Amino acid sequence: MKMTTTIKDNVSELLDKILDFTEQRRRILTQNITNVNTPGYMPQDLDVEGFAGLMAQAVAEHIRHDRLVLYDTESIQFGPDGYFITRPAADTQAKKLLKTDPKAYLENQVNKLAENLVNNKVTQQLIQRKRQKELQR
DSSP states (O other): OEEEEEEOSOTHHHHHHHHHHHHHHHHHHHHHHHTTTSTTOOOEEOOHHHHHHHHHHHHHHHHHHSSEEEEEOSSEEEOGGGOEEEOOEEOHHHHHHHHHOHHHHHHHHHHHHHHHHHHHHHHHHHHHHHHHHHHHO
16 A cells, blocks of 8 residues: 555544545445436446545554554545545446346445435534534634
């Protein structure tokens, strides 16, 4: 894993990245739902587990050394000045489900979208609380 950036600030940058990730994933999952009737459509998704692992590593580094260190993976890259990109990958399990049971496929995509929304809302709440604490100082 390549270390691409060190952030000496606090976890605000990390929370912003989580918001960006959930917004990108929302767009992809919405596209998957929209294209349920498109012949040959290949559903996509982001590497949620990989991203969560990178965020956990960053938090652990922050706890140990009071800094955030962000690492790149094949599908997730960080850079200076808030640069962040994640590349979607084909969701082969969803593709199989789409072919065999479109109703179950839609349910699966909606469930992923709901989970993603919860992650987004929790992150928004954490950002809001952090800002309130900063204003109280």
